[in-house]
Amino acid sequence: MLLKSSLIRAVSQTKGVITRGYKAKAKKIPEFTQDRYQVSRKSFAAVTDSDVSQFEKTIGSKYVVTDSEELLTHNVDFLKAVRGNSKVVLKPGSTEELSQIMKYCYEKNLAVCPQGGNTGLVGGSVPVFDEIVISLNRMNKIHSIDEMTGIAVADSGVILENLEKSANEHGLVVPLDLGAKASCHIGGNVSTNAGGLRVIRYGSLHGSVLGVESVLANGTVLDLMSNFKKDNTGYHLKHMFIGSEGTLGIISKLAILCPPAPRAFHVAFVGLPSFDAVLQTYLSAKRQLGEILSSCEMMDKDALAAAIQHFGLKPPIGDFPFYMLLETSGSNGDHDMEKFTSFVDHGMETGNILDGVVTGEPSKINEIWKCRELSAMAIVSRDGFSFNYDFSLPLRQFYEMVPVMKERCQPLAHRVCGFGHLGDCNLHLSVCFPEYSQEAYDLVEPFVYEYVSKLKGSFSSEHGLGFFKSKYLHYSKNNEAISLMKDVKNLMDPKGILNPYKVLPLK
Amino acid sequence: MLLKSSLIRAVSQTKGVITRGYKAKAKKIPEFTQDRYQVSRKSFAAVTDSDVSQFEKTIGSKYVVTDSEELLTHNVDFLKAVRGNSKVVLKPGSTEELSQIMKYCYEKNLAVCPQGGNTGLVGGSVPVFDEIVISLNRMNKIHSIDEMTGIAVADSGVILENLEKSANEHGLVVPLDLGAKASCHIGGNVSTNAGGLRVIRYGSLHGSVLGVESVLANGTVLDLMSNFKKDNTGYHLKHMFIGSEGTLGIISKLAILCPPAPRAFHVAFVGLPSFDAVLQTYLSAKRQLGEILSSCEMMDKDALAAAIQHFGLKPPIGDFPFYMLLETSGSNGDHDMEKFTSFVDHGMETGNILDGVVTGEPSKINEIWKCRELSAMAIVSRDGFSFNYDFSLPLRQFYEMVPVMKERCQPLAHRVCGFGHLGDCNLHLSVCFPEYSQEAYDLVEPFVYEYVSKLKGSFSSEHGLGFFKSKYLHYSKNNEAISLMKDVKNLMDPKGILNPYKVLPLK
CATH class of the missing domain: 3.30.465.10 (Uridine Diphospho-n-acetylenolpyruvylglucosamine Reductase; domain 3)
Structure with missing residues (x-):
């Protein structure tokens, strides 16, 4: 079956925007976490000059950072939402050096904050107080x-x-x-x-x-x-x-x-009339694309509108209530394209898909992916103050919260939208206000957590708990599970020096 | 590309053999584990009449088994290699009943052996001494x-x-x-x-x-x-x-x-000249069949010969040093068959595949699967006394042990062969002797474990440790890992009443 000719069209161009490795819009450095949030410092030791000397002996002075400017980049998170007050960053070059650092810290009761690329969204990768930052960036072989x-x-x-x-x-x-x-x-x-x-x-x-x-x-x-x-x-x-x-x-x-690299990639970007049509299209994709389906993303019109507004994105198709981005990857491009076009044709015949593009051309695939990635970026970094969530929800109730939150938060909120990894039941919900206010906060939280809990969802699908979400753990986990988590933590880290104030509730 | 006509042929028939749900050949009931192996009973309480009465109150007398004949089926494993001496089997009907049983056993210091279908191969699912068997077979909703x-x-x-x-x-x-x-x-x-x-x-x-x-x-x-x-x-x-x-x-x-059911299955059974050809064919399958490859099994000629000898199997192709069984499953049968035939043709052109059959017909697929399943069955149940292993090995050294063991064990061993899940690096090695003897044992163990350890393999790929293999744990895991396992066990089960004498080494 061939693709309907109306579907084959050039994908619009969106120039000059880097979607991979992007940086958030310049934001002010936040105040210290220890000042903004009501957290009590645990009774860890504070780093002394003698400790610093010892670290310099262990890993070399070059890799013991005390310069305030460089410290700042390790103390503040990607979203510039939290700020630790660490006085030293250590950059071990090997497992052996890392082991020696931890042995020393354990003996001296010094708390540490392990840090990778510091791209987390829940405040997990920067210190809360003066924990020693252990950066893994030299261990890169x-x-x-x-x-x-x-x-x-x-x-x-x-x-x-x-x-x-x-x-x-x-x-x-x-x-x-x-x-x-x-x-x-x-x-x-x-x-x-x-x-x-x-x-x-x-x-x-x-x-x-x-x-x-x-x-x-x-x-x-x-x-x-x-x-x-x-x-x-x-x-x-x-x-x-x-x-x-x-x-x-x-x-x-x-x-x-690592699986074998697929020989062919194809992407479709389609417009749909309703969330029910989105669900039906997902089911159809699972059946018809089965083993070659490699992404199944959805976004609503308000999410796409953010990318249009803030990045000048020109979307490849017109206005529809919902959009889906589907990607296939497989070992035979002809087979994959045949399956894909048959799937899209079927969707148009049933009325679930109203319009769409399918392409196997790399540059066009990148353009289409920008629709999804710039939407997320626009909302998180350029749309006033946004409350952003990362839920796992039952598929049938996947989108239910978006209209509920609209009803609750508009007109104070200027944007309430949903996008995410539909194929994984993973919704990113965003509620955007011109600026942060207590009124806005009270409209959103803890309501969203209670709602997710009522739907038996998870309030952190992929972002983790970090510093920000540990206090909500009880919304997704029962007392027995939390109790065992604490026992496991106590077994593995009896002094609690590893990334304290994170994951487990403070109280 | 079409399949070479020489490859398309009827698959031979093997009648009257049930490969699914089969039973091992009738073997004598083994002596008690506690007598055969040097294990000391731990200081658990012994079940009293009062305990039995309490269990009857909790789950109903019908589900508290003390009849000696029925007890036997729960005390002896599938292979008839171990025999516990439990005096009571409990069959809870719900999580709540199971919970009450465990609460009671914990308070009374009574050890338990959870039991599912009792099909394990490492003596893990039957008691070693008089542990209470907890059968899950009523919890079947x-x-x-x-x-x-x-x-x-x-x-x-x-x-x-x-x-x-x-x-x-x-x-x-x-x-x-x-x-x-x-x-x-x-x-x-x-x-x-x-x-x-x-x-x-x-x-x-x-x-x-x-x-x-x-x-x-x-x-x-x-x-x-x-x-x-x-x-x-x-x-x-x-x-x-x-x-x-x-x-x-x-x-x-x-x-x-559960993934979507594939719409099409295809199976190939091919003969190969060498293990190197097997490896090359596996690589080629990963590349060419990629996302539709659902099984990649291998066996050597001695493994297949066991099925021919003991079950009268008529294999679908002639004699070759090695055989592979490959299965694909996908959402479009025509696409899958095209990929499969192209893959087999390529294998024949390179000389890695010498002969083979490819079929999408369910009855023929079943016949081909018998070649693999009856080989395993023949070796384990009908070929004298067989030492059977379940190793994960680096792919390049996957088959190395078979000729080594042949050299070491023949002529006392009449069969040394290898088969297994090549795609998972999982070799089943069998060394068969006319009967068990200390000489045979000493030829095989601990040599095989030392050899696997030398190759940095795992000596239990999928069967687990159970009772038989816990003592070899140090061959695959280092002291730090074993120490943490013991700590975790102690945290979760401080009295050690859950399936004792299993998994962790006794000493």
Whole structure:
């Protein structure tokens, strides 16, 4: 079946915008977290000159940062929403050096904040008080990539995009892709169990990561590296480090299974009349595109409008209540295009798809992806003060909160919109006000958390808890689970020096 | 590209053999484990009449089994290799009943052995001494299967084949398939992190299982159920229960993500001249079949010969040093067949494939699968006394042990062969002697474990440790990892009443 000719059209151009590795719009440096939020400093030791001297002996003075300007970049997060007050950043060059640092800190009761690319969105990667920042950015060696087995072994501090490039050279892809790929570290991705754009195809990092090496609170190096998908010799301890955000150990090295690079990519951008049509189209994509479906994203018209307004984006199709971006990747381009066009034609016949473009041309694929990525960027960085959420929700209720929040927050809020990884049940909800106010805050929180809890959703699908969301843990987890989390934390880090004030509720 | 006509031929018939849900050949009941192996009973309480009365009150006398004949089936494992001496089997009908049982046992210091379908191969699912057997077979309700999300929620005791049938009715498949599917329980599969035939396509259960509900040693019900692929709210505790073989808690319910049922299956059975050709063919399959490859099995001629000898199997092609069975499943049969034939043609052109058949016809697919399944069955159950192993090995050294063991064990061993899940680096090595002898044992063990350790492999890829293999843990795991496993066990089950003498080394 051939693509309907009306669907084949040039994709509009959007010039001069960098969607990968972008920086947020310049914002003011926030006030200290310790001043803005009511947090009590725990009774850790404070770093002394003698400690700094010892660190200089251990890893070399060049890698012990006390310069205030450089410190600032490690104390403030990507969103400029939190600011720690650390006096020293350490940059170990090896697992052995990292181990020695932790051994010393454990003995001296010094708290630490492990830091990867510092691209997290929940305040997890910067200190809250004066925790020592341990930056992994010197531990950036790719040890091996095996074309036959697909296994890549890399240090924690390897930038995701660099790992992807190396994997590509071996005919492989990293089973993880996200907007921050030019800055984020693979170790940080694993520590936070990052999701992103390929989960629908390659699953979560709990499936892809074969092994990790971690440095524990007391400096012990725990080698759980593995070159195998299957290894049933004892407890599967590596999972304790995937998604625990550096609070149980610092991942220093890892092995990840990289699938063969697809030979063909295709992308469709379609307009739909209703959320029900979105759901039906998703179901149809799962059935008809099955094994080649590699992304299934949705956004509403208000999300796309943000990119049009703030970045001058010219979308490839006209105005519709909903949009979907679907990507396929496979080993035979002709087969994939045939499946894709058949799928889109079917959607148009049923009336679920009103208009759309399908392309296999790389430059056009990039243009289409900008619709999705610039929408997110515009909302987060240029649309006044936005409350941004990252929920997992039952598919049938996936979009329910957006009209509810509109009803609740407009007209004070000028934009309430939803977009996200539909194929993973992962909605990003944004509520944008001209500026922050207590009234705005009270309209939004804790209402959204209570609503998610009522729908039995998760209030942090892929971003983690970090500093900001730990207090909401009870909305997604019951007392028994929280109690066991605390027991595990106490077992692994009895002094609580690893990334304190994060993940687990303070009270 | 069309399939070469020489490849298209009828597949030979093998009549009257049931490959699914088969039973091992009648073997004598083994002597008590406590007599055969040098294990000391730990200081648990022994079950009293008063305990039995209490259990009868809790779950009803009908479900408290003390009849010696029925007890025997729960005391002896599938392979008839170990025999416990339990005096009572409990069959709770709900999580609440299971919780009450555990609360009681914890208070009274009574040890328990959770039991699913009792199809394990490492002596993990039967008692070693007089542990109370807790059979999950009454907890067999499928709570829901959601066609839209693909999520199936089931009690632990649901038989895998029943779950598969229900999933099929909803247009889905369970992402797990193995020989014991007619008997094994999905809860047992998850507890042991079962592998099987679909791992290459759908990954491990750590990726597929979305949530579990477990009953802890003290009777606490830990609800970690989830309906989401992505949920980054706190530690990912569910993984502690996947593959810990009932030693950290008893899984009572679970949610598993079921992919859409493929619309087309194809299978190829090919003959190859060397193991190097096997490897090249595997690489080629990954590249050319990519997203539709759903099984990639290999066996050597001695493995196939066992099925010919003991089951009268007529293989579909002639004699070759190596055989591979490849399966594809996808959403478009024509596309899949085109890819498959192109792949096989390419293999024949390069000389890596010498002969083969490709079929999409269900009855012929079943016949071909018998070649693989009957080989395993013949070796394990009908070929004298066989030492059978389940290794993960680096792909390049995948087959290295087979000629080494031949050299070492023949002529005392009449068969040394290898087969397994090549696509998962999972070799099943078998060394068969006319009967068990100390001389045979000494030829094989601990040599094989040392060899696997030297190759940095895993000595238990998918079968687990159970009772038999816990003593070898140090061959695959270092001291730090074993130490943390013990700490975790002590945290979760301080009295050690959950499946004692299993997984962790006794000394």
